[in-house]
Amino acid sequence: MITKPKGCTDITGNDSLLWQYVNGVVAEMMRNYNYEYIRTPIFEVSELFHRSVGEASDIVKKETYDFIDKGNRNMTLRPEGTAGVVRSYLENKLYASPDTKKYYYNGTMYRYERPQSGRLREFTQFGVEVIGSNDEIIDAEVISLQYRILEALHIGNLQVNINTLGDNESRENYKKALVAYLEPHLNELCDDCKERFKTNPLRILDCKIDSDSEILKNAPKTIDYLNEYSKERFNKVLRYLDLLEIDYEVNPRIVRGLDYYDHTVFEIVSLDDNNASVLGGGGRYNKLIKELGNIDSYGIGFACGIDRIINLLKEMPLYQSIQKEIDCFVMYVSEEEKLHALDIVQNLRLNGVVCETDNLNKGLKGQFKEADRLNSKYLIILNNEDLQKGLVNIKDNATKEEEKVDIDEVVDYIISHL
Numbered sequence: 001m002i003t004k005p006k007g008c009t010d011i012t013g014n015d016s017l018l019w020q021y022v023n024g025v026v027a028e029m030m031r032n033y034n035y036e037y038i039r040t041p042i043f044e045v046s047e048l049f050h051r052s053v054g055e056a057s058d059i060v061k062k063e064t065y066d067f068i069d070k071g072n073r074n075m076t077l078r079p080e081g082t083a084g085v086v087r088s089y090l091e092n093k094l095y096a097s098p099d100t101k102k103y104y105y106n107g108t109m110y111r112y113e114r115p116q117s118g119r120l121r122e123f124t125q126f127g128v129e130v131i132g133s134n135d136e137i138i139d140a141e142v143i144s145l146q147y148r149i150l151e152a153l154h155i156g157n158l159q160v161n162i163n164t165l166g167d168n169e170s171r172e173n174y175k176k177a178l179v180a181y182l183e184p185h186l187n188e189l190c191d192d193c194k195e196r197f198k199t200n201p202l203r204i205l206d207c208k209i210d211s212d213s214e215i216l217k218n219a220p221k222t223i224d225y226l227n228e229y230s231k232e233r234f235n236k237v238l239r240y241l242d243l244l245e246i247d248y249e250v251n252p253r254i255v256r257g258l259d260y261y262d263h264t265v266f267e268i269v270s271l272d273d274n275n276a277s278v279l280g281g282g283g284r285y286n287k288l289i290k291e292l293g294n295i296d297s298y299g300i301g302f303a304c305g306i307d308r309i310i311n312l313l314k315e316m317p318l319y320q321s322i323q324k325e326i327d328c329f330v331m332y333v334s335e336e337e338k339l340h341a342l343d344i345v346q347n348l349r350l351n352g353v354v355c356e357t358d359n360l361n362k363g364l365k366g367q368f369k370e371a372d373r374l375n376s377k378y379l380i381i382l383n384n385e386d387l388q389k390g391l392v393n394i395k396d397n398a399t400k401e402e403e404k405v406d407i408d409e410v411v412d413y414i415i416s417h418l
């Protein structure tokens with residue numbers, strides 16, 4: 001039998017109900033915050049990710065799905081959403097209008113990672129990108145939007161871990177201090193970190209292998225190397241988050257793994273999550289737009305992993321009873337009754353009622369069972385004798401009460417009883 005590729009999932013059954021529910025909440029909250037849906041290709045020319053995410057990043061060095069297409073072009077399945085959105089913004093000259101662009105996306109990402117709990121090779125992220133404003137109010141909005149979406153999904157004990165890398169000058173000063181501090185300890189770090197030391201030392205702070213080492217715990221903090229502007233900027237973001245009542249902790253270890261971040265960087269976790277996995281994160285990337293499009297602009301975004309959210313929701317009692325249900329099941333036996341069933345089902349559906357009827361030639365007993373399996377709230381039971389009088393039987397499947405209803409009033413009856 002052919003099976004799915006390693007590190008991929010099929011979303012079926014109750015998981016797919018949860019999936020649709022999460023996507024519904026995401027879409028509603030994005031609308032509420034006035035974010036516009038954007039859809040970009042699943043693959044892009046490889047250079048886009050090399051230039052944006054960074055040659056030296058783990059993602060580009062080890063994890064991208066690269067291929068050469070039939071026209072001999074180097075292509076890459078997108079490992080993240082920001083690069084594609086910024087490319088689209090530049091290519092479509094969306095900067096020509098002076099307003100701030102607020103986009104959200106929801107789609108699959110691809111990283112060739114070692115599959116384990118919470119780490120897939122194909123996974124889905126929703127995220128936002130706000131391009132064109134450097135105002136701290138946007139940093140606070142983006143962080144609070146991510147927080148409020150997870151809160152709306154009833155994920156408790158949320159905590160935002162926030163840090164700032166500062167502007168270029170602050171970041172360079174910090175980099176020097178970090179290099180000077182780490183140099184004498186190089187031999188005590190993992191092989192990847194030795195490499196990172198040469199290519200991008202900030203990433204060492206992100207290392208999963210060395211994460212508990214005293215060396216990293218005692219490393220210099222970005223906050224101590226900020227110039228006045230960067231310090232004031234960060235304080236403003238925190239002040240706005242206080243006003244919005246977002247629980248945050250300033251965590252100097254958050255630097256995020258990608259090349260393009262400056263100023264605000266953040267991750268969000270739920271302290272209720274036994275695996276303590278990061279549900280999402282993001283940051284400001286003012287440099288990226290210049291790097292890709294040679295125009296001065298500003299950007300900030302976040303991405304959240306839906307697969308991880310679903311894993312967490314499945315553990316919560318609130319979601320364990322989630323099940324499929326329909327409003328109404330229409331039952332028939334003879335061919336003549338079937339014609340009426342077809343007509344009634346269509347009328348109900350056209351009026352927004354979720355309904356089903358038999359399609360396997362089952363007897364009445366089998367149809368009762370099927371209606372129960374679908375958790376149907378109402379049963380419409382047709383028989384020729386009643387139909388000739390223009391009547392149908394409608395049964396409330398919870399109270400078991402049954403009524404005869406005029407066939408022309410079925411839709412109104414069901415709608416008024418739901």
Ligand code: AMP
Binds near residue numbers: 119279305
């Ligand atoms: P990142 O783009 O690495 O900052 O990831 C943002 C979020 O996407 C993470 O917090 C996870 O929820 C999710 N995510 C990242 N990589 C994976 C993966 N390999 N499998 C599942 N979810 C992932």
